[in-house]
Amino acid sequence: MAKLTVTIDGQAVEVEEGTSILKAAALVGVRIPTLCYLENINEVGACRICVVEVEGKEDFVTACNTPVEDGMVVRTNTPALRAARRTTLELILSDHPMECLTCVRNGNCELQALAAQLNVRAVRVSGATHADLPRDDSTSGIVRDPRKCIVCHRCISVCADVQTVGAIELQGQGFDAFVGPPANLKLAETRCVQCGQCALVCPTAAIVEKDDTDKVWTALLDPTKHVVVQTAPATRVTIGDMFGLPPGTPVVGKMVAALRRLGFDAVFDTDFAADLTIMEEGSELIERLTKGGVLPQFTSCSPGWIKFIEHFYPEFLPHVSTCKSPQQMFGAVAKTYYAQRQGIDPESIFVVSVMPCTAKKFEAERPEMNAASRYWNNPRIARDVDVVLTSRELGRMLKQAGIDFPNLPDEEYDEPLGLSTGAAAIFGATGGVMEAALRTAYELVTGKTLEQIDFHAVRGLDGIKEAVVPMNGINVKVMVGHGLRNARQIMEKLKAGELKDYHFIEIMCCPGGCIGGGGQPIPTDTAVRQKRIDGIYRVDAAMPYRKSHENPQIKKLYEEFLEKPLSHKSHALLHTHYTPRN
Amino acid sequence: MLCGSAPWPEVAPTTAILDAANRAGVRIPLKCYFLGLDEGGAEVVGVARVIAPCTWPGFADPALSRIFSVMRDLIGHTWPRNICWVEITRLLLELVQENSCGNCVPCRVGTRRMLDLVDKVLRGRTADLLVLEQLGKMARLVGSSAKCDLGRLAGKLVAGTVLCRREEFITHASGSCPGTIPVDVHLGTILVRGRERDGKTYSDN
């Protein structure tokens, strides 16, 4: 790559060809303000906030998407630029409801932050607004408030390019343009998978998770309810973000302490159910391998991925494991085994999940997720999981309750649904389910102890990863993809018949896996994702048990209740079916 | 920069416009629209070597192409003195709004706010000259910051008009129209809002 020299605000810097002015400026300590820019995802120059002056150019240019040229002389902080940026921001604000005080993004809003940064003290323009655009709360997972949309295009880019769903687009022209599903459809009427990646990147409150915190406060106050909570694998390295801890800090003990202080009757771990998932899904794989079932088998724990394949590749649903996700396995076990064992009326058990994910809200509401009701033959037990909270919602509840999270002591989960292994923890990162499955499948198939239990080939942020693991003469070929663009690529290969010799494929809907889920603390970018991944493997390494089948509590569950993996009872409670949605 | 960044040159009526501008040290960008006087003392609109509208992105509406082409064709043509530049400005902004792809803030929101300001002027609802300042500033912002040529050109055209036809805008702002749109330069889409012109009444079309 050729090296170019540019001068930015009087400082010369040498950069590689193709570097944007924005990045070149950062090298000399100049942070050009941006708004719509999202590295590698949205570099469309829509907001015009990052304008700079380039010597010899009549007009301003946008720093985010203009590559430097050799000898370029750039100025980033002239009176004209300060005026232009401020006026542009005022134009945006002239069509924005100034509701910061009652807004869910108050204090964590990029628009708000930019107004502060640019020292905007008045909005001197006014006129027509989009105040009459209706709120869309048609989906279970996310709510759109187009009044607060600044048409930055991030959600459009994420949905179309990262997730290849394309549920939301720019509609209309001129001032009337707005972002939403085509043809005035509600989001629930599109193929939106409710992954929430749009909410994760939205700079404002125009797309947010559906807030279910009130339902939880109400349940916690209800003396007739036995309210239990489960925490997803990925939450143990993300909740701290909202309390100023560095991204990726393992906070599992504090999270347990915090939930107990909120008043939950029992604090359990989705990781327990993740170990259970491995038992069931691993056994299913072995069965498919030995009895000639449909291969490759695909993982099923990511509800965004499930909705995606139901919409876009329904013909391949037989490839998907029939295992429910850990969240739903937990709900079913809590309202059957746990109820029975503790002698608690299953009707009174209220299951709350803390999830990295907006699609989990949709999953919990799927009509078939009422195994306990069917098990007890009691229609008054409605859902296996009653309320799903995203990480962000839990953060808000803890703040509201005045819980000093960083200074909490570390506490332990309750028994019996609180014990888990390192294999379950890594469910939170891309490749983790695969690695956990391999640790167990290897030992179940070969009867030998797996010496090297770290499968580095399936870890990390590469879009598609592969490994071959010899087990009793079979070379088990596995593949891992995260983010639906990679999922689509894998599905196209499957369609073309190129994956015939593969056995097991893990797909996570969200980039990086659940640590990058659509319900996680904002900001969640690539660097943050990597730190959370590092954190999760640290959690794994520190666990006393690191293979799901070694979890003594899981053994007990099978002994006392389920009998064995894929038993009749397991099938009724832990397995499910899918709905083609083409 | 636009003619807006330097005082409009004092020129003899016979001076060719570009020459005069050059002599005055004003660099007239190729896409800058400006006004001057032609040899006979009549006003001309010049759009120096501008416009191939069909080659720009976002030009869906033939009406917009038409107005730009007409402006181009008018180089060297004479227009009567009494043309209404406020109305032309309004028309231009309306067409830009209809054709704006809506991607960038200056064009999507800026030209709409400019349109509102011009409306205020047209309706004679404001004697406040700040409106004119605002319009000029906003036009310059849009002219230098919009993402594509549609927004940029619109901004520059309006900035130039506001600067060069200031008197006309001021008269409008206080409630009267000094000019009319000449019948022979009817642009096909110009909205003549039922106002009396040359003793005749034109209705909206």
Ligand code: SF4
């Ligand atoms: S989205 Fe941001 S700027 Fe808008 S009301 Fe909410 S906090 Fe305020």
Ligand code: SF4
């Ligand atoms: S939730 Fe996911 S699929 Fe739905 S609109 Fe947002 S990014 Fe697209």
Ligand code: SF4
């Ligand atoms: S909804 Fe949010 S992310 Fe999407 S364009 Fe609007 S402000 Fe940007």
Ligand code: SF4
């Ligand atoms: S100036 Fe901006 S909004 Fe207008 S048409 Fe060009 S890109 Fe689209």
Ligand SMILES: [Zn+2]
């Ligand atoms: Zn007039």
